[in-house]
Amino acid sequence: MEQQPIVELRQLSKTIGKKKIIDNLNLSLFPGQITGFLGPNGAGKTTTIRMMSGLMKPTSGEVVVEGQTLNDHFEETMSKVGVIVENPEMYKYMSGWKNLLHFARMDKTVTKERIIQVVEQVGMQNRIHEKVSSYSLGMRQRLGLAQALLHRPKFLILDEPTNGLDPAGIREFRTYLRKIAVEDGVSVFVSSHLLSEIELMCDRIAIIQNGQLIDLREMNQVEEAHYYIEAQPAEQASELLIAQGLVLEVSGSGFIAKVEQVQIPSIIHSLVAANLEVFAVQPFRKTLEDQFLEMTGGGQIAESHKK
Amino acid sequence: MLNLIRNEWMKLWHKKATWIMAGLLVLILIGVSGIGKWAQSNMMQPENQPTWEQNLTETQAFTKAQLAEPNIDKEFKKQLEEDLAIIDYRLSQNEPPIDPGSREQHILDSNTMLSLVLMFAVIAAASIVAAEFSQGTIKMLLSRPVKRWKILTSKYVTTILYALVLTVIAIISAVIAGFIFYDSGSGVLLDVQDGKVVEISYWGRVIALYALQFVGVIVFTTFAFAIGSVFRTSSLAIGLSIFLLFMGPNIVFFLREYEFTKYILFTHIDLTGYITGNMFVQDITWPFSVAVLLMYMLLFLFISYWSFTKRDITA
Incomplete structure (x- = not known):
């Protein structure tokens, strides 16, 4: 541009x-x-x-x-x-x-x-x-x-x-x-x-x-890919995923993993192979709000300088 | 610039207060005349009123006595001599002064009612800038492709125009009240010019008195305008202006013995003294008064322009 x-x-x-x-x-x-x-x-x-x-x-x-x-x-x-x-x-x-x-x-x-x-x-x-x-x-x-x-x-x-x-x-x-x-x-x-x-x-x-x-x-910048994965029993699922080198974050009853799109099929495959019940694997996009709060450190009001 | 003034004029007349002030002015001016007339007619009129000749003969004797005093002020002496010349002329030529109960005298005296115009004009001047701040519209007004000094100038011109309109309304109301409540009387106005007593135009005198009173209106209006644009609040500007309007003459009176009183604004506000001869402070001439007034006006305007063009809008 x-x-x-x-x-x-x-x-x-x-x-x-x-x-x-x-x-x-x-x-x-x-x-x-x-x-x-x-x-x-x-x-x-x-x-x-x-x-x-x-x-x-x-x-x-x-x-x-x-x-x-x-x-x-x-x-x-x-x-x-x-x-x-x-x-x-x-x-x-x-x-x-x-x-x-x-x-x-x-x-x-x-x-x-x-x-x-x-x-x-x-x-x-x-x-x-x-x-x-x-x-x-x-x-x-x-x-x-x-x-x-x-x-x-x-x-x-x-x-x-x-x-x-x-x-x-x-x-x-x-x-x-x-x-x-x-x-x-x-x-x-x-x-x-x-x-x-x-x-x-x-x-x-x-x-x-x-x-x-x-x-x-x-705004249209490609963001780092995150996926939401939900599988039961959760403990086994997390062990399995960590073993594959993923970094997990607990979110509700599932996890958010930082993972590239190309890895997804093999992850699903391994979950299914381990006989786990897979409920959801979906792309997770951080909202602007999350990004904003992350960047500004919780968005607390800057040090007071009232006019 | 014309468009900016049209804008200010439009905003001014869309405010209720503007119409209320104009309406009150008419009501009060006509009402006061009516009450004055009513009071006059209810007063006991003593029998055998002295004629104007008798009155003047008395004044003549008194003035002569004053002139006879050994150490009177030079200016004062000149004033007395002129008075005496006019009295002599009236008595010898049989030219009566204006009848005090007549329509003519009423209209002549009505110029003092311009203090009401002054008050209303001060209110308008104080709020024309301050209101933009209190309404929050200042942000809209100043983020336009117009330099700030132009906007302030349009506001000042509008304020002066409003004061002028109020003054014209006041003159017309006074004349109307004169025609409603008073009868025409006889008499002429005399003045001494180049050592000779001459007859002067009645309406010329009325206009001159109003014009000189209007100078005071302009000065106070400018003061209120400056305070309003510096402090961005109309109440302070109105309060301070009206306070000074009432206190000004007292301040001058208390300080009249001092030399520096000559440089105080209030000494020069009422220029009608140069026509009627009632001056508080001696030894000042009208060019001097005009110069002092101009200096103060320039000072007020400078402060107001400086503040309006340089300061940030944080409201």
């Missing part, structure tokens, strides 16, 4: 008081790619996102959008960026339409036709002229998405985007993100606590802990 990145974080650091919140963060985000951003509470996700959306200034390092630094070319770079902050707060005393009009006026390229188009895209056309204070959380999320898409950003930042969406809404949202990523080549950066969400939505995940990027991986 030798593409030009849309957004680059270069040696980004942020110190608040004496505490280093973000420490030398480097990250490139590419067109058409959805990158998940994970980390325990207090790891620095929000701070990173705020620096990328122009709300905070980095102590050192820079955010670069298509070769221009955010700090020196604020208006040019921000016109390529769409932001949905956690729980999009709108002007509740105005209608959804007026809110969109408000944000549209802040960008020269957005026309009335574009607002209408975006309203239809997020399925809000029936209630867009009602006051935002009468909207449900899900509708506010849709409005939040609409305002971020108005100016056709090349880069979309989403902070906890599915808060308050119902399952159907989440799926629709996911499909939509995928669509704009594939069709329009938008680069999407999603932070979330919902690991299963990230797993379903993203091509790539970046994991941050204590202000440092600790892992960056492609």
Whole structure:
């Protein structure tokens, strides 16, 4: 994948008081790619996102959008960026339409036709002229998405985007993100606590802990193969498997073994030959949650550095 | 920039408080006039009121007595001489002053009601930035391709426009109240210009008084705007501004003997003194007042721009 990145974080650091919140963060985000951003509470996700959306200034390092630094070319770079902050707060005393009009006026390229188009895209056309204070959380999320898409950003930042969406809404949202990523080549950066969400939505995940990027991986990467094996009597089965050089981990009434696919037939064969009753032999995929907890050491909240 | 101001204007008028303040202004201005008229008509009117000639002759004698005192201040002496010239002119030319119970005098006096406008404008100025923080909308507002100083400027301009609209509402309400409750009276306004007594335009004087009061509104509004954008909370900005509005004249009064009082903001807030001749502190001229006011305004604006453009959004 030798593409030009849309957004680059270069040696980004942020110190608040004496505490280093973000420490030398480097990250490139590419067109058409959805990158998940994970980390325990207090790891620095929000701070990173705020620096990328122009709300905070980095102590050192820079955010670069298509070769221009955010700090020196604020208006040019921000016109390529769409932001949905956690729980999009709108002007509740105005209608959804007026809110969109408000944000549209802040960008020269957005026309009335574009607002209408975006309203239809997020399925809000029936209630867009009602006051935002009468909207449900899900509708506010849709409005939040609409305002971020108005100016056709090349880069979309989403902070906890599915808060308050119902399952159907989440799926629709996911499909939509995928669509704009594939069709329009938008680069999407999603932070979330919902690991299963990230797993379903993203091509790539970046994991941050204590202000440092600790892992960056492609989701379709071939993982080490694990299999779940259940056979009775269990003790005999475990002895037999250990004798074959497998490392076992007890899981429920069976075991999880780290084993290559090619070995499976011979293992089954040996179990059957030893006259054991085989109930299950199935591929076992560690969930992102397991991997995440493993990597971040249980995900305890990073040392306190309250703002 | 025009679009940003339209945005702020739209947000301002979608808030109930904005309409309530405008409505209250009309109600209070007309209500106060009505109550004043009612109180006046219920008062016992003594028989044989002195005529304006009798009143002026009395004042003339008093002013002459004051002028005769040996060591009076030079400025004060000049003021008294001008007063005397006007009185002499009125008596000799038979030009009565404006009847105190007339519609004209009522409208002329109504400029002091701009303190109400000041209070409302301060409330709007204090919350125009702070509300974005308390609503959480600041994050949406500042992650746009618009530099922060432009957004702050649009907010400041909108605040001043709102103050202007309230002032116009106040003038119109005062005139309407004048026409409802008071009858027109006779009389002209006189002033001394280049050593000669001349008749001056009535509406010109009304506008001048309102304009000078409006300067005070602008200064306080700017102060509240700055406090609101630095501390990001409207209650502190409103409280502090209103506190200073009431305490300011007292502070000046207590410190009037000291030289540095000349540089205190509150000495210069009420510029109508330059027209009516009621000044607390001597030895200041209006260009000096304008310079001091401008310095303070620039200071407030500098603090507010600095804070708004440099600081991180952590809300």
